[in-house]
Amino acid sequence: MHLFAPLELPNGSWLPNRVAKAAMEESMARQPGQLPGAEIEDLYRHWARGGSGLVITGNVMVDRRALTSPRTIVLDADTPLEPFRRWAAAAGSAGAQVWMQINHPGRQVRADLPGVAWAPSDVGVSLGKHTSAFARPTAMDESDIEATIARFATTAGLAEEAGFHGVQIHAAHGYLLSQFLSPRVNRRGDRWGGSLENRARLLIEIVKSVRARVSEDFAVGIKINTADFQRGGFDTDEVARVLGFLDGLGVDLVELSGGSVESAATMGRTADATLLDREAFFLSLAERLVEVASMPLMLTGGICRRTTAERVLERGFAVVGVATALAIRPDLPARWLAGEDTHVPPPRLRWKDQDLASAAVLAIVRAHMSRLVRGSEPRLKIPPSLLLALDMLRDRGSVRAYGAWLAENPTPQETTPLPG
Numbered sequence: 001m002h003l004f005a006p007l008e009l010p011n012g013s014w015l016p017n018r019v020a021k022a023a024m025e026e027s028m029a030r031q032p033g034q035l036p037g038a039e040i041e042d043l044y045r046h047w048a049r050g051g052s053g054l055v056i057t058g059n060v061m062v063d064r065r066a067l068t069s070p071r072t073i074v075l076d077a078d079t080p081l082e083p084f085r086r087w088a089a090a091a092g093s094a095g096a097q098v099w100m101q102i103n104h105p106g107r108q109v110r111a112d113l114p115g116v117a118w119a120p121s122d123v124g125v126s127l128g129k130h131t132s133a134f135a136r137p138t139a140m141d142e143s144d145i146e147a148t149i150a151r152f153a154t155t156a157g158l159a160e161e162a163g164f165h166g167v168q169i170h171a172a173h174g175y176l177l178s179q180f181l182s183p184r185v186n187r188r189g190d191r192w193g194g195s196l197e198n199r200a201r202l203l204i205e206i207v208k209s210v211r212a213r214v215s216e217d218f219a220v221g222i223k224i225n226t227a228d229f230q231r232g233g234f235d236t237d238e239v240a241r242v243l244g245f246l247d248g249l250g251v252d253l254v255e256l257s258g259g260s261v262e263s264a265a266t267m268g269r270t271a272d273a274t275l276l277d278r279e280a281f282f283l284s285l286a287e288r289l290v291e292v293a294s295m296p297l298m299l300t301g302g303i304c305r306r307t308t309a310e311r312v313l314e315r316g317f318a319v320v321g322v323a324t325a326l327a328i329r330p331d332l333p334a335r336w337l338a339g340e341d342t343h344v345p346p347p348r349l350r351w352k353d354q355d356l357a358s359a360a361v362l363a364i365v366r367a368h369m370s371r372l373v374r375g376s377e378p379r380l381k382i383p384p385s386l387l388l389a390l391d392m393l394r395d396r397g398s399v400r401a402y403g404a405w406l407a408e409n410p411t412p413q414e415t416t417p418l419p420g
Helices: 038-049 082-091 128-133 142-162 176-181 201-213 236-246 283-291 306-314 324-328 332-337 354-374 384-408
Strands: 019-021 054-056 097-103 166-171 219-225 253-257 297-299 319-322
Touching: 038 054, 038 082, 038 354, 082 097, 082 142, 097 142, 097 219, 128 354, 142 166, 142 201, 166 176, 166 201, 176 201, 176 219, 201 219, 201 236, 219 236, 236 253, 236 283, 253 319, 283 297, 306 319, 324 354, 354 384
Parallel strands: 019 054, 019 319, 054 097, 097 166, 166 219, 219 253, 253 297, 297 319
Antiparallel strands: none
């Protein structure tokens, strides 16, 4: 299948081509309010002009008390919609479909952030000497779980009202839904834990609730790990079974990725020493899932040249997800369409502390995004260590601003009923 052939989704809508701008965390929320603003609108106009057929936003939080970073955007029952309407219009200004990625971080929240740190069980993030940077989570009770299902549905409905064409439910990278899927983290003995059917229940109920809330032609996607890449974690055999559970639930596209904060597979390294492909990191593991999936699949992770993207399609995937390369060259799909095989290698750091190196790479990517907004060329001369320090310094002020806003604006009560 040609990289720039259109794709009809199960809901009857069309993607103009097979290249998707995959989600990256922009950390550009306008404060107070954790809202999209002019900066993120400008950034997404660059991606809109770049030629991707599908543009997926960075993760938007469904619960204002639980953020992946102090500059993360929130959309819940009390959020004003006009800033999101402008964001959707900017991202879709060149004809691409625009999906909002919706997420709850669960236990992957920083210790310095106010709010809640929830997990299926009282199992915290383990990251060696950096463990203390993360909050100790509280095991969710039944009411917490039911409220979370309602929040995902509320955010999806508001995204549709704001003009987005779909949502992507984030169940990968060690966030809350990924935590429920993981037998390492989910040690519950009730209907939400134990067997895979129980561990997948939260994801399934959220999909049902979201699909019941939105219109038929509004897309519902899922992002899920090919594997957690941790011993005893969620693995590829279980992913295949979860894809079966999703059959018939109105899922339009499943994106396959991998890893978590404890196993940075999206950075090309794993906690269990699994050897990843040099490009398209998860292709070898994920390609057998094509045979069992009833819905189109998208592969992301380390794709940065046209020949690699074409190889992914040849293996049976419907969509190719590109992330970091588009932060550096937002017009990469247009260059590929013009016949160029432009190669945009991801930034890599050979620091001894690999966890710190991962944080610095994220700071580099965010710096590239900021340069796009300013109209600058993608050339960074600032040392990565300084970029990381500047990022951390900026975060301090953002933590204070977020804390003050949250104290004045407590979480709204959700009323969306559970499906069934």
